[in-house]
Amino acid sequence: MKEGPDIAQIGALIGDPARANMLTALMGGKALTATELAAAGGITVQTASTHLAKLEAGQLLAQRKQGRHRYFTLADDAVGKLLENIMGFAAGRGHLRHQPGPKEPALRKARICYDHLAGDFGVRMLDSLVAKGAIDAIGDGLALTGKGESTLKCIGIDVGDLKASRRPLCRSCLDWSERRAHLAGSLGKALLLKFFDKGWARRTAGSRSVIFSPNGERQFLALFPIDA
Amino acid sequence: MKEGPDIAQIGALIGDPARANMLTALMGGKALTATELAAAGGITVQTASTHLAKLEAGQLLAQRKQGRHRYFTLADDAVGKLLENIMGFAAGRGHLRHQPGPKEPALRKARICYDHLAGDFGVRMLDSLVAKGAIDAIGDGLALTGKGESTLKCIGIDVGDLKASRRPLCRSCLDWSERRAHLAGSLGKALLLKFFDKGWARRTAGSRSVIFSPNGERQFLALFPIDA
DNA sequence: GGCATGCTTCGGTTACGGTCGAACTATGCA
DNA sequence: TGCATAGTTCGACCGTAACCGAAGCATGCC
Numbered sequence: 001m002k003e004g005p006d007i008a009q010i011g012a013l014i015g016d017p018a019r020a021n022m023l024t025a026l027m028g029g030k031a032l033t034a035t036e037l038a039a040a041g042g043i044t045v046q047t048a049s050t051h052l053a054k055l056e057a058g059q060l061l062a063q064r065k066q067g068r069h070r071y072f073t074l075a076d077d078a079v080g081k082l083l084e085n086i087m088g089f090a091a092g093r094g095h096l097r098h099q100p101g102p103k104e105p106a107l108r109k110a111r112i113c114y115d116h117l118a119g120d121f122g123v124r125m126l127d128s129l130v131a132k133g134a135i136d137a138i139g140d141g142l143a144l145t146g147k148g149e150s151t152l153k154c155i156g157i158d159v160g161d162l163k164a165s166r167r168p169l170c171r172s173c174l175d176w177s178e179r180r181a182h183l184a185g186s187l188g189k190a191l192l193l194k195f196f197d198k199g200w201a202r203r204t205a206g207s208r209s210v211i212f213s214p215n216g217e218r219q220f221l222a223l224f225p226i227d228a
Numbered sequence: 229m230k231e232g233p234d235i236a237q238i239g240a241l242i243g244d245p246a247r248a249n250m251l252t253a254l255m256g257g258k259a260l261t262a263t264e265l266a267a268a269g270g271i272t273v274q275t276a277s278t279h280l281a282k283l284e285a286g287q288l289l290a291q292r293k294q295g296r297h298r299y300f301t302l303a304d305d306a307v308g309k310l311l312e313n314i315m316g317f318a319a320g321r322g323h324l325r326h327q328p329g330p331k332e333p334a335l336r337k338a339r340i341c342y343d344h345l346a347g348d349f350g351v352r353m354l355d356s357l358v359a360k361g362a363i364d365a366i367g368d369g370l371a372l373t374g375k376g377e378s379t380l381k382c383i384g385i386d387v388g389d390l391k392a393s394r395r396p397l398c399r400s401c402l403d404w405s406e407r408r409a410h411l412a413g414s415l416g417k418a419l420l421l422k423f424f425d426k427g428w429a430r431r432t433a434g435s436r437s438v439i440f441s442p443n444g445e446r447q448f449l450a451l452f453p454i455d456a
Numbered sequence: 457g458g459c460a461t462g463c464t465t466c467g468g469t470t471a472c473g474g475t476c477g478a479a480c481t482a483t484g485c486a
Numbered sequence: 487t488g489c490a491t492a493g494t495t496c497g498a499c500c501g502t503a504a505c506c507g508a509a510g511c512a513t514g515c516c
Contacts, residue, residue, distance in 0.1 A: 005318035005404055008248035014239030059321045068483040068492050082317050089310050090233035093287045141369020176233055277464055296462050296513040
């Protein structure tokens with residue numbers, strides 16, 4: 001009967017709409033305060049507080065006190081990956097939210113997946129990197145090639161630094177809107193940060209979507225071409 | 229606020245203990261009747277019936293009427309993969325069920341993960357195949373080599389047949405007990421079936437664990453050596 | 457037909473958990 | 487010190503959903 005790990009517990013944690021909305025908001029990668037998360041969940045702060053306590057007890061969230069604020073983030077990237085996994089699954093079943101909403105297209109185009117780029121642009125970037133031989137792909141697995149390492153140096157990313165971290169360099173992450181893989185891992189994170197640095201793109205206030213400037217978009221598309 | 233797919237819905241489906249137990253039981257790969265699943269969930273048939281209806285509506289389960297029985301299975305291997313994913317995550321957080329129970333060690337040694345072999349033996353098999361060059365591994369990705377194809381022919385598996393199916397041949401699946409990858413995909417399934425065929429192993433009645441015969445275990449270990 | 461088995465539907469109960477108002481604690485600022 | 491803001495805890499309320507007994511279908515067997 002009772003075999004293996006307790007999936008019901010974390011299912012229940014994710015299964016509440018308010019909590020799910022808060023977790024989704026945190027997929028944006030930014031640390032959010034309890035009040036912000038309450039808004040994201042559509043509930044009062046009191047209620048949010050109890051939810052956050054549960055999520056923290058379940059080790060889905062980590063919090064950092066800073067002055068009189070409490071900043072919450074996803075506990076680690078395993079949580080982000082799990083959530084994106086579930087999103088991909090839900091999207092595959094056609095269990096999209098029923099209101100497509102005005103933000104939906106922007107979200108599909110480019111958004112943050114915990115700490116890296118997802119959506120059409122994210123998928124395109126990985127495809128392009130694979131096509132030009134910068135990344136080797138076997139199934140779900142990704143590995144940076146020597147050629148890729150120099151390509152990235154041109155963009156201004158020193159792979160050596162990234163390799164020092166314990167976190168895997170390249171990781172594929174299933175994109176729920178495109179239903180294909182995009183690039184995660186420390187390299188995916190570094191690339192997204194670079195786009196922000198260069199002013200090509202910026203985050204949006206209360207959403208996971210990423211907005212490219214006209215110039216930034218041009219540069220991005222040129223840097224990551226898709227062979228027709 | 230409301231962005232992306234509805235993870236709360238499937239979270240809620242998995243979040244009920246009775247449903248989670250039934251799903252876990254179905255990870256054994258065998259189709260089970262409503263009555264059997266009721267026992268697995270520790271509830272009466274009436275209650276199970278409503279749960280099963282919900283799971284089916286959520287497209288986690290598929291059912292097949294056969295005479296006066298209703299056989300339920302996981303809807304597809306995406307469901308199995310998702311569940312094993314969540315199990316891996318839960319195990320990583322130390323959210324194991326609190327009663328280790330007598331079956332636990334057997335479960336860690338060898339068990340069925342939807343339709344392929346998992347546990348210590350499953351991980352060992354993949355490691356060995358990679359070590360002997362039968363499978364290429366990059367990160368999470370797996371690909372059968374030419375050498376691997378002939379290796380498998382010796383065991384009596386014709387890869388050509390498997391390639392005909394739309395399902396991927398090799399797929400890595402995170403093992404919650406070992407916290408490492410084992411082999412899924414149609415090849416993983418074929419191998420497990422071959423072990424049953426040869427009489428090396430058998431399923432157990434009400435559990436996911438797989439029991440190897442003394443002879444079968446010897447053969448298995450010889451076939452998939454680990455270089456010390 | 458008559459009966460047993462497998463499963464679903466109905467009705468009613470119960471309990472758990474989400475919710476918010478109000479009070480309380482803690483931090484910061486002036 | 488006093489006030490404002492951020493957050494938690496308490497208490498009470500309420501709704502949903504899990505649960506089971508009993509009845510109702512459906513299938514199979516004799």
